[in-house]
Amino acid sequence: MTVPAYLALSIGPLLIGGLVGYMFGRRRARRAARRPAGPTVAELVQRIIHDARTGVVVMNRFGDVVLFNPTAADLGVVVNNRVDDRARKAAELVVETGEMAEVDLTPAEAVRGRQPAAIRAEIRPLGDGFAVIDAADESDAVRLEATRRDFVANVSHELKTPVGAMALLAEAVLDAAEDEEQVRRFGGKILREATRLGTLVTELIALSRLTGAEKLPELTTVDVDAVVREALGRATLTLEHSGVEIATDGPSGLLVDGDRTLLVTALSNLLENAVAYSSPGSPVSVSRRLFDGYVEIAVTDRGIGIADEHHERVFERFYRVDKARSRVTGGTGLGLAIVKHVAANHGGEVKLWSKPGTGSTFTLRIPARRVVNGDKVLARVPVSGTEIDGGAL
Structure with missing residues (x-):
């Protein structure tokens, strides 16, 4: 074989391969050019x-x-690329x-209070021997x-107590029908239990509205000083029988956007609790101030x-630190829960400082009334009929 022929046989396949590769490369380039970007x-x-919010396993x-x-x-x-045994067994059955x-894939530790407390999963067949687990x-x-x-059980118990007491007292009245003094005594007790029952129902309705789907009434500009005066007026009867005096600071001129009735209810609950x-x-005091864009109404006792x-x-609803004392005072166990939800519905909060043997301070914090002045949002704080800059919020 001559040298030229040998070279032709050696180089020929390389040239053909290069040409074919070039043609395929151009075809791939044209396809890539036609394919949308992304x-x-x-x-x-x-x-x-x-990025799914549920746990997905194939x-x-x-x-x-x-x-x-x-x-x-x-x-x-x-865990460590191994699926939970309960899910694996269920997936095998699904494929079959x-x-x-x-x-149910809830961890056994959940019974001891660890997280998460409950995991449920759906397992579906994908065909060709595959299955997908969707856990939430x-x-x-x-x-x-x-x-x-718990709420239903507590409500049932709280309603049953005054109703049962009223039934027993009514029987006692009937038995003592001839004794005017006894009838008067038992009648007074029936009245107290009826009042307690009415208060409980009223607070349950209020709490239901605050925590349910019902929207709050349209918020209006509320004078904080007027809220304090009305709440103190509601507490007058309680004060007469307690021997406790309430001291207040001077008018503040503070304003908030809110529902006046709800704010009065919240503050009244704090006062009655104190x-x-x-x-x-022993003294109880009420103070008002503007702090960090919030109007703070603090109720302090020495209890x-x-x-x-x-x-x-x-x-929490119906939670009582001292259940025996709560029964004596006639509390429903809903007052502070209502305060918490009123604050939350106004975009605020309620804070607590307390020390056994010293007393407690509950502070209701509600965003201050805001007005736009140029590029700044200011707290509107009327003083002596004028408005002053309360500072940027």
């Missing part, structure tokens, strides 16, 4: 799964994890039957249902005080 469908699906027929998102790991459905299944954290729903059950837990002759472990729970 992620592919597969990439979009991957993103959706990755498994094959052998129980191996093919794909999962971070939420599945956060919920504990997948082709029917969807539901499984339903802890909030479980806690809400538990709260609802009086109820104060000994006769028995509240231990630290009860500070958060005193705002």
Whole structure:
């Protein structure tokens, strides 16, 4: 074989391969040019799964994890690339039957108060031996249902107590019909129980409106000093029987956007609470100030005080630090819960400082009335008929 022929046989395949590669490369380039810019469908699906709020796990027929998102790991459905045994067994059954299944994946530690408290999962077949697990954290729903059950049970108990007492007292009145003094005594007790029952129903309705879907009335400009005066007026009867005196600071001229009736109710509850837990002759004070864009109304007593472990729970419905004393004072256990929700519905909060043996201070904080002045938002604080700049909020 001559040298030219040898070179032709050696180089020829290389040239042909290069030409074919060039042609395929141009074809791929033309396809890429025609394809729209951006992620592919597969990439979009991957993103959706990755960012899903529920835990998503894809498994094959052998129980191996093919794909999962971070939420599945956060919920504990997948640990060290292994799926929860309960989910794996359910997935095997789903692949075998082709029917969807539901499984409870709540961790065993949840019974000891650890999080999350409840995980529910749906497992669906994907075909070709694959299954997808869709797990969600339903802890909030479980806690809400538990709260609802407790609330219904507490309401039933609280309503039964005065109703039962009124029935017994009515029987006593009938038995003592000839004794005018006894009839008067039992009649007074019936009146107190009826008043307590009416107060309880009224507060239940108020609390239901504050925590339910019913919208608050349209907010108006409310004079804080007028709220304090009206709340003090409501507490007059309580003060007459308690021997407690309430001291107040001078008029503040502060304004808030809110519902006057609800704000008066909240402050009245704080005052009645302070009086109820104060000994006769001890002082209770009410003060007002503008601080950090909020109007603060503080009610301070020198009563028995509240231990630290009860500070958060005193705002729960029907929670009582001293149940025996609450029965004596006639409290419903709803007053502070109403205060908390009134504050929240006004965009504010209620704070508590207390020390056993020293007393307590409950502070109702409501956003101050705002007016726009140029580029600044100012608190509107009328003083002696004029408005002054309350400072940028």
